[in-house]
Amino acid sequence: MRVQLESVHRSYRVRRPPTEGGRLARLVRRVSSEVPALHGIDLRIDAGETVGYIGVNGAGKSTTMKLIAGILTPTAGRVTVDGRDPHRDRRRLATELGYLAAQRASLWWDLPVKDSYELIGRVYDIEPAVLRRRQDHLVSRLDIGRHLDTPVRELSLGNRTRAELVGTLLHAPRLLLLDEPTIGLDIFARQAICDVLRETQQDTAPTIVMASHDLRDVEAICDRIVLIDNGRLMHDGKIDELRALGAxxxxxxxxxxxxxxxxxxxxxxxxxxxxxxxxxxxxxxxxxxxxxxxxxxxxxxxxxxxxxxxxxxxxxxxxxxxxx
Missing domain, CATH: 3.30.70.250 (Malonyl-CoA ACP transacylase, ACP-binding)
Structure with a gap:
């Protein structure tokens, strides 16, 4: 799937206590202001590309991912996925989109992991035999078979992230958005997740956009790096081109x-x-x-x-x- 952002701006309206006035006024009153998150982003990602979207915390990575997923709309500019508006066509896009955000549960919190997978199969209308084959393969590769009967809320961070990744990949998405997928994980969980993502890219060639500030993971999975800082793009090019700068x-x-x-x-x-x-x-x-x-x-x-x-x-x- 092709992703395109054209002169995209996004700002948030926040309400804060006033800086002037008495103590009671500061306690009761709120002053609204616009906080910019993205400033004129122009970005094109072609089908099948693997892109590392990197930057420090607060640079605008998560905002961009939510715009591509259709969760947010731009304040100005245009976002399209395969020529469609991702917000207006969220239902159709959902069948082709996989979205994994760090430390945010997408599986059902109180259900055993295997029950969440069964529900995912029904939501996406996956044939039972296909669902079982994909599930068995991913569960084996990510080594979470012993946790299938465990409620999601009882899993450790590493095992929950592995389980979330299985759920994200079960419907074979054509566009995979990964927002800090390995943050806070140990080396073994990170390695397992990177291995599965590389295999997925080789097998089904989805478009992968991986937001991260950990360059080790980006280097292991992605061919292209887009660097963002304070809502502005600073660099866009192949990893090999970036390495050539220091050759x-x-x-x-x-x-x-x-x-x-x-x-x-x-x-x-x-x-x-x-x-x-x-x-x-x-x-x-x-x-x-x-x-x-x-x-x-x-x-x-x-x-x-x-x-x-x-x-x-x-x-x-x-x-x-x-x-x-």
């Missing part, structure tokens, strides 16, 4: 004894020390003097020497600093 940079990390003085080398820029026993230099790829490495490796007060390429997280931080 000429390298970092030399020297682990050494406390207080050990390292040599100053032309062409290497010493950055802020990580700790009292680690010093970091930055240099251009291919410009590290060979004699320096020999000197470092022969120094008895140096424990280790590492050469690192900038991580995806480092590159995103650079984008934030560049536009600050």
């Amino acid at each position: 000429g940079r390298r970092r030399l990390v020297v682990q050494h004894a406390p207080g050990h003085q390292l040599p100053a080398v032309p062409g290497l820029t010493r950055t802020e020390a990580r700790t009292s026993t680690a010093t970091t230099y930055e240099f251009a790829h291919g410009e590290l003097p060979e004699e320096l490495l020999g000197t470092l490796f022969s120094d008895p007060q140096i424990d280790d020497v590492l050469i690192e390429a900038p991580s995806l997280e480092d590159l995103v931080k650079d984008l934030y600093r560049r536009d600050a």
Whole structure:
């Protein structure tokens, strides 16, 4: 499914106590104001793309996801999903949409997990044999079989998120919206969820939009990154293109004894020390003097020497600093 946002603005009306007046007036009165969340977002996501929608908390990620799902309407601009207005066509879109939001239950809170899956099958009119096949496969891959008889409210956060993902995928959605799906989860739950999402993308090729501030998950699942900050798009491109921005940079990390003085080398820029026993230099790829490495490796007060390429997280931080 193709998603398109054209010059989309969204603001919220909030009511707050007045900043002036007596104590009683501040207690009783409320002043309304408009708080902008999105400022002229232009974004196109083609069918079958996997897009990581990243930004800090409050950047506008969840608002965008709700607009695409038809939960909210734009204050100005236009949102379409396959050429349709997602708010006006919410019923039709629901049959093709999977929406998983962090720590918000979409399964029935007091029912055992398996009963929720049966209800989902009826809501989406899934053939019993198809429902059973999909359920068995997803339950096995996410390792929640022993929790099928447990009410959703009694599950841990990790197991509840796994169970929610099964419910989200049972009707084989063509558009999958994931709003911070791995927040607060341990490494095993995160890995299981990322594995299933990769398999889903390979098997049925849904359009996936994953809002997150955890770049590890985005890198594992998505091919494209859209960076948003304060309701404005800052970067839109392939992950490989973002990595290419730092292709000429390298970092030399020297682990050494406390207080050990390292040599100053032309062409290497010493950055802020990580700790009292680690010093970091930055240099251009291919410009590290060979004699320096020999000197470092022969120094008895140096424990280790590492050469690192900038991580995806480092590159995103650079984008934030560049536009600050």
